[in-house]
Amino acid sequence: MHQRRLASDEFLNVLPGYCTPSAAPASLAVIVRTLQRRLLPGAVISDVTAAELLGYPLPPSLTYASTGVLHCTVPPQSRRRCGPTVRVHRRAPRRTRSWRGLQLSEDLSLLCELAGDLSHEQLVACCDHAVGPRAERPRVNLEELRRRAATDSGLHGIKSARLALADARERVESPRETALRLLLLDRGFAEPIVNLPVQAPGTGKSFRIDLAYPSQRIAIEYDGDWHRTDRSRFRRDRRKDDVLHELGWRVVRVVDSDLLSPSAFLGRLEHLGAPRLR
Numbered sequence: 001m002h003q004r005r006l007a008s009d010e011f012l013n014v015l016p017g018y019c020t021p022s023a024a025p026a027s028l029a030v031i032v033r034t035l036q037r038r039l040l041p042g043a044v045i046s047d048v049t050a051a052e053l054l055g056y057p058l059p060p061s062l063t064y065a066s067t068g069v070l071h072c073t074v075p076p077q078s079r080r081r082c083g084p085t086v087r088v089h090r091r092a093p094r095r096t097r098s099w100r101g102l103q104l105s106e107d108l109s110l111l112c113e114l115a116g117d118l119s120h121e122q123l124v125a126c127c128d129h130a131v132g133p134r135a136e137r138p139r140v141n142l143e144e145l146r147r148r149a150a151t152d153s154g155l156h157g158i159k160s161a162r163l164a165l166a167d168a169r170e171r172v173e174s175p176r177e178t179a180l181r182l183l184l185l186d187r188g189f190a191e192p193i194v195n196l197p198v199q200a201p202g203t204g205k206s207f208r209i210d211l212a213y214p215s216q217r218i219a220i221e222y223d224g225d226w227h228r229t230d231r232s233r234f235r236r237d238r239r240k241d242d243v244l245h246e247l248g249w250r251v252v253r254v255v256d257s258d259l260l261s262p263s264a265f266l267g268r269l270e271h272l273g274a275p276r277l278r
Helices: 028-039 047-053 107-114 120-131 142-151 158-167 175-186 231-246 256-260 263-272
Strands: 011-015 018-021 070-074 086-090 096-099 102-105 193-199 206-213 218-222 250-254
Touching: 011 028, 018 028, 028 047, 028 070, 028 102, 047 070, 047 102, 047 107, 102 107, 107 120, 107 142, 107 158, 120 142, 120 158, 120 175, 142 158, 175 193, 175 206, 175 218, 175 256, 206 231, 218 231, 218 263, 231 250, 250 263
Parallel strands: 070 086, 218 250
Antiparallel strands: 011 018, 096 102, 193 206, 206 218
16 A cells, blocks of 8 residues: 555554554554564563553543553553554553453552542542452452552552542442542531442332432432433433332432532432431
8 A cells, every 4th residue: 555545534543553544443442452563572561551452541631542542551661652542651560460362550559550640539439449449350349459459559550549449439330429429428428328239119129329328318329421322221210219218218319410510419318318427
């Protein structure tokens, strides 16, 4: 293929010597696999690139689609470079994990790598994902991560990772659940139970409450846009509300605007008698 065509808008130059069609670009996993196997053998995929591959909830501005930059780590003595589309970090060897034939930074190292780019809330959401039901297998244990973070003092960003892990919880299914839980704690409410299972009487069908205060029978449900646009999801939500009302629960539904301006939502919780921190 002629160089002029490769340099045109028809193709994207993703790696030195490697292009992909603009109309149907290669996936991030394919590009990273080419980087690790052909251009920088032995490099470890790290930072936001590893986090994106593992499904961590990153801000859109940090994703590969926004930056066009891949991140990898090599030993400090290495002098290898790989062009403007690859940021090569030089660090002492750390633990790694295998993911679909690739070598990535393992979970604690990855959280430390992310600490400089994320707020505390965003880093907690990543911790929640790492130990949550939607994490890539093998899923790491939260207490094990906390134990390792407490004893490992040689990682840059370890203090931020420790604080985030202290606020992390298991069973969290979305970053909005993380944001909502942290908001409640910040405003002086007691810690809610995350994704509490409830069984419908009669049918025996079970479902989960996003955040719950069981003693006060208060259920807090986060509604993303898909809860309104997906008709089957909308019907399930209404059925869940019916069942919770039958069981004596009060249901508070929260949308994105409530997280931005939470006074009305928090006032309703106060009115319903949601417990406060002592």
